[in-house]
Amino acid sequence: MKILLVALGLFLGSIGSSAFAGDCVSQKEMAEIASNFSQFKKLSGKEYCYDGSQTSNLIATIMYMRKTAFAQDMKPSSDELFSGRFAQSWYNYFIGRINDLNVQSSCPKGVGAYVYGFGNTMYVCPMMLTDSFSSLDRASVFMHEARHIDGYPHITCSRGARKNLQGACDSRISDGGSYAVTVETYAQLAKYATDLHPALRAYAMASAVTYADEAFETPTRVNRQENLLLMAESRDLYLMDIGNAFRMKSQGQTPALGHIVPRAQHMILFPDDKSQTARYLFTKNAGEISQAAGDAVVEYNSKSPEERSRLVDLHIAAQWNAKIYTDRVTLACDPRSPSTSDLSFNGATPVGILYINGYTRTADINYVMTSTGTVYEFGCQNGRALLRPSSVKMDQKYKRIHKVGNTMMALTQDGYLYQINGSQASPVKTDIDGQIHEIAPRQSYQFLDGMN
Template sequence: MNTVLSFILFTLFSCTSFAQESTCLKARDVERIQKKIKISLQGTDNYCDPNNPKYTFVNAILFIEGLDLKGPIVPSPWNQDILPSRWQDYFFSRIKEVRNGSNCGPAMAYVVWNNPAMYLCPVMQDSAYSSVTTLVGTMMHEARHVDGYGHEKCEEGQYKGQRFCDKAITDKGSYAVSIEVFSKLAVSARNIHPSLKQLSLDWALLYTDQFINKFTNVKPIALLQEDSGNTYIFDGSQLSPVATKSIFPEGQFLPRNSLEWVFLPKNHTHNPVRYSVLDTAQISPVEPQGSFMQDYLKSPLEDRRQYKDVVYGSSTEYQLFVQLKGNTLLVENSPIEVNIKVNGPWGEAIRLFTAQDYNATAKNRIYVLNEKDEVFRVEIESNTYKVTKIENPAPGIVAITNLGANKYGLNRNGQLFKRVDGRYTLMKDFKDRRFKSLSRSGEMDLPRGSLVHKYLESLKP
């Protein structure tokens, strides 16, 4: 039997559950949907119980039907425009029955060739483990398999060698559909809860990273911000304005995750805003989330003003939050619940970088840059830390970013440099301009890790 598995890392977001309202689904709606699809899931016909798998499934259909997707949805790597505007039409035309999955292994759902049934695995039927958006992404993914799209072996990462991946997003397979669903929910859905938008964004990024072997057509970009607050997308040679000043007061963009930044206003009087870029034409604010962000939001202004730099870790298996307060690093790590204070040998510290793996067992590595252009690595493991000085960092450069094969840097005066033949050379086209921040988006086609891997690589002669 040729089974197509939709393997999804449910463990990564298993801590995220959303309270569902325990209102009854309308009998009229249930009957209408039952005419479209045979619901052979286990459970009773109690459509007032959100823990009933049948409720969960019908609720997901109603969620799709009620979606208000607006905004400039333009084709992009994250939106291959496979789905029609009414996702339910796509789903119902391919899936005629939903059944209990009994051959699940690590999968969330699967379909079998030449059988228009979708098998939902236990994890997807449990509202404690999945959100409605995750279920919707899974349903549309499985519907795509009915069109004849399978999976191939993963070339990289945790699932290397296992048939859980798609070759390229431009092949428009099942993961392209998942990513389109999640990115549209994150960017264009007007009437869903911000936490669901955020979760969708995380899924879109995670899927792209984990399950697409070759993520083609992605042009990494950087955000460059002038002293005036004007902000530009920089592609390595040209600047395109992205927003008005009113959206970005003075402050800094912190690279957070792949394709995400957190904007932290300099005077700390405004709340930070998390931004994601799913199209170069569009930068969307996303609700800041997470306990550390909440801590920041609750901090008194005097405390906030002491933060010289802030770094947020991965949003996947664990979170790392580092603040540079005075010259002391305050590190909080969740869910390990570690709080560490590091009084390092760096003296006047000015910048932080992180390098993390998507692996809870990996060490957390933080880099501190001081005013003398010295770079220190702080490795954190359980509740201890180790500080090491990095030899021969690039002098004068306070921010470095890779765009494709090239490296760019900003010096202390805000001038833009390009690395040519191993040296940072002033970019003549921009010699009269001064920028205060350079922050690149994530790059999906590179091995996992963050800016600092590349930063440190760039330091090598």
């Protein structure tokens, strides 16, 4: 049986920590690595310098597993994100199960690596080994695959973000299968790696929670709080505690004014200045990572500023996505194929997605506001692309709507915040009234952030 790692667009793009040309691995290290992986024997007589090749990225990942330093005392989390049971030497765990890395020339969409239910070979897909992919992600994937050597095949989820995707789930995180390893390795990096860039730390944390949320049939317990992130015209960011009198806490600045597109627990910034590229956004001045935030962002960044300005909004679900352009929506409804469908707005002009039911990765349908104030529905229902006028009516042409818990929050075109209750919109007073540029849902996690 072939055991796939289903990445589904989460593991795409690169991180700044990937192997930089010029960094070298000592002769002594190479001899050690070659003693565990005979395929590197011919490289073992001398120092090895990274060159961005597939072999280079394999070796960089092995080095990442060998050398990443963690805190001495790694306490388990009070939820199910981190038990510490895979926290011993990652490298020793890995070489205890895998002794051959076989690079494939092609793999199906979304597949990063796999093993069979026999032998000690891990098959690595080319997507994983591009220079635009990080050793941090690869290390997590390699540990996941190694766990399969102990057994632990996947199941098909009957519910949730990965519903009906063959072999894309484990039953529950407490079983300690391969997705538990994925969650724990990311959580361990986020919380306990001693020398990790703050943006990578935030990226690892968001990845841990995303897998915890999406790759298990039985929901994983993650202690968290839902908040609203506000971006002011001054570029200041604030986290608003909806349940605590809308109290706001400073979160540093955004590198650019723009639109925030949620992608599971990650946030992607699409700058208003269309000469700038879209990229992951991190709060608290954590900085940036060089990684492209998925296929849709790679495509966007490859276009001219003028072409970029035609993308109005982007919705990223677990199994489908929608690119809202000025005149149409392009829907990718099949998670196993790159095919897309274009549907026309027939003269209406979309201005932005309204997450009336909240941003979820599981919903089939979402809503989009048009320039006349009418609302359309778009989505993928039973695998079929859909765009139609909606019966939903809003009292004004909102720029953004998000839900925080059960509370619907709306941003007006002129920068004011409202709470919507049924057909009633009540203003929420802030210190940046009239200066609110963007809002986005944002969770904080007890394990990493503590609570607000």
